[in-house]
Amino acid sequence: MTDLPVQLENVTKRYGAFTAVDDLSFSVKQGEIYGFLGPNGAGKTTTLRMLLDIVQPSEGRVSILGSNSAISVRRRIGYLPEERGLYRKMKAVDSIAYFARLRGLSGGKAKKRAHALLEEFGLGKFARSKCEALSKGMAQKVQLLATIAHEPELLILDEPFSGLDPINQQTLEQLIADQRAGGRTIIFSTHVMQHAERLCDRFLIIAKGHKRFEGTLAEARAGFGRHIHVRSSAPASALESLPGVLSVRLERSAGDEHDYDVELGENADPQDFLRQAMAAGLPMTRFEQAGATLHDIFVALAGDEEEAPPAQPARRAEAAE
Structure with missing residues (x-):
């Protein structure tokens, strides 16, 4: 286990004439919650996809859990993509168990783990409900539980709070904090500063593909x-x-x-x-x-940015499995 489970060095991603990420470098320390902050179109999702080897950088170097490819260490990673998706006809417990088996758990252990997680997060009575019958908030919980079911070392959550009501947002904040308490390293992207301010040990602000700040809230306030x-x-x-x-x-x-x-x-x-x-x-x-609040700092550093063109559709999505 490396003390720097995530490192990006001078990473750039171009789509034709459009540069989605430009010469970006940062590192994430073992056992910390690291916020990846920026407005829509800033390059957050593109960067996370490069980290996961779903798309390839045009330039630069990526290291994850000591490997230069997330594919070789994928069973040690939990990834919640921005685009949510569950098999609609599959039961909630089977969905969680299915993804856990993809990441190396045996069938029996995966099913046991799925039932335990559903009970722990108040969805036990919906274990045998089909995903299409779940509310949006419950379905998002199921997908998040599928992300952590195999007990990964590294969690990468892309806009995990999107679409959740305040109660479920609070539940998710507690889940993230509990995962960190269990020794896991967590990266999550967001454009909602309150979550980052409460949870993050350190954070990076990105706008138009450029790093604007990396460090702690105290460090950001010192220059503000x-x-x-x-x-x-x-x-x-x-x-x-x-x-x-x-x-x-x-x-x-x-x-x-x-x-x-x-x-x-x-x-x-x-x-x-x-x-x-x-x-x-x-x-x-x-x-x-x-x-100064993180919102104040964020607006000062990135608030004048316009939304960039969307990244190209991801290829090699199987790398996240």
């Missing part, structure tokens, strides 16, 4: 403007005129008072801002320091 939440009857323009203020955004108003999000420059001191406001006679009934 400080934010203060202020409640005042003063107009935004009065706050904007204070030294060190980069921007003032109105969040809400109630009567004569307004809640503002105030962004300060990197070297500005929030206490200096407060003193300057008091000296200028600007009334405040709330003053709260706050670090």
Whole structure:
């Protein structure tokens, strides 16, 4: 088992004249949850498909679980693709057992594991229901359980929260955290920052195929403007005129008072801002320091990107099996 189960070095993928991923390098550490973040069309799915050897990079090197091809280590990997799909006429328990057998479990062990997972995640009474009779949320749970049934070392989840209601999203967050607690390494792609902020040890932000940031949330915040939440009857323009203020955004108003999000420059001191406001006679009934959220950072780094053309259909999809 390698300390860096995933490594990409200077990876580029072109489709004709279109470059979907451009000179991308990153690594994932053993036992961490790694977020792969970007707007739609940023190159997330293309990168994951290159990692899984479903599509080939135009340039660069990929290493996964110590191998240069995911095909040779596929039984140690669990992959949930962005495009969901189950055999509609197959029963839920049989679907999970089928995928577990593809990844090396014996028939009896696969069926036992499938029943245990369905019971654990509240779907025991639907074990013998056909997949076509399941709700969208239940079907997505079944597919996720099929992804982890063979107890892989590495989980790769492409937009796993898509289409789930808030309760099922919370269940999935707990499942991901539990998998990490069991020693597994997890990569998941998303464009919803709240999930990444709660779960990720580290993350990468990608836009138009280019890496914009890789590291921890604390590292991202260190290079980002400080934010203060202020409640005042003063107009935004009065706050904007204070030294060190980069921007003032109105969040809400109630009567004569307004809640503002105030962004300060990197070297500005929030206490200096407060003193300057008091000296200028600007009334405040709330003053709260706050670090930038991952959403703030994401918008600053990738929020101006337009959606790119979709990647070409995957070939060699059998590599994910």
